[in-house]
């Protein structure tokens with residue numbers, strides 16, 4: 601029998617008709633009761649003036665529960681508030697947790713859009729499978745994100761900023777045995793953001809991880825799980841200690857092939873105009889930005905090789921001029937030029953250390969599409985407001 605679950609959050613309600621793990625239909629309805637203490641327009645304007653990254657949050661959040669035997673239920677769009685967790689909650693001990701990162705953009709005509717949200721939904725489920733967690737129907741994932749963006753649309757900055765969205769799920773069983781949880785909470789929160797890097801940084805200085813790797817074949821490199829980030833923090837600290845902005849990891853088996861940064865994929869532009877990026881071999885995260893950059897570069901007539909590139913080649917190609925530009929990319933940082941590479945044995949510059957021409961062209965094309973200023977040939981933009 602189809603089950604109808606309905607729960608009221610503060611001020612807003614979500615109706616979801618499910619059968620097992622299948623969503624039959626869902627519909628958002630907004631109750632008339634207002635948020636108990638919404639941020640005033642003046643306070644919000646002050647927060648939006650200089651939000652930085654990931655430290656300002658909106659008024660609402662979405663939560664949906666999953667229980668073995670019942671599937672997804674109790675979907676609530678309500679006031680953003682802390683979780684109450686038993687100290688033995690599984691996620692706190694064994695890190696059974698996954699997340700996504702996406703953004704809502706204000707377009708030049710005042711609308712609000714998401715960028716390829718169904719790609720994030722698909723990747724979330726690949727991460728869930730790898731971590732032994734419940735998968736979520738794509739329409740519920742995207743519907744939850746859309747509902748939050750609608751509720752907090754006034755928090756989407758205009759200009760260069762955007763509303764960073766963080767869907768995530770975690771194990772909620774209260775149990776210290778090691779096994780996949782039989783219950784999960786899915787949640788979406790939102791954070792208005794400006795630039796990812798401190799203002800004035802035009803090209804990144806990258807540290808090559810020394811003695812640390814991020815992911816091995818058969819491991820969790822392709823999954824967006826918190827554990828991958830925890831495992832990368834010591835290398836990031838090593839980068840900071842060496843006055844670098846970010847760390848780049850080499851492969852775990854040979855310590856030779858460039859993989860990716862802690863939270864961004866990496867591209868190289870050769871002197872002949874071809875691009876190169878490490879292949880998706882299971883140890884790197886399949887970025888939506890990476891896939892979009894590959895498409896945009898090909899649209900512009902460039903050859904893109906998804907082929908391994910070694911640190912030694914990178915160094916000698918930078919010195920000989922065979923490699924002209926390098927950049928990192930991801931939703932948070934968009935496209936960020938790499939100007940200098942520092943490693944245990946010294947450092948080298950990428951060309952003159954300033955952002956390259958193709959790097960800047962790809963950045964303006966991608967952000968132009970996201971802002972509705974450039975024709976969206978591939979149907980990537982998903983209008984919400």
Ligand SMILES: *Cc1c(COP(=O)(O)O)cnc(C)c1O
Pocket residue numbers: 701824860861862863864865885886887888889890929930931932
């Ligand atoms: C999220 C992430 C990326 C970038 O993915 P996008 O979909 O482009 O945001 C790259 N590498 C890692 C390790 C990531 O976690």
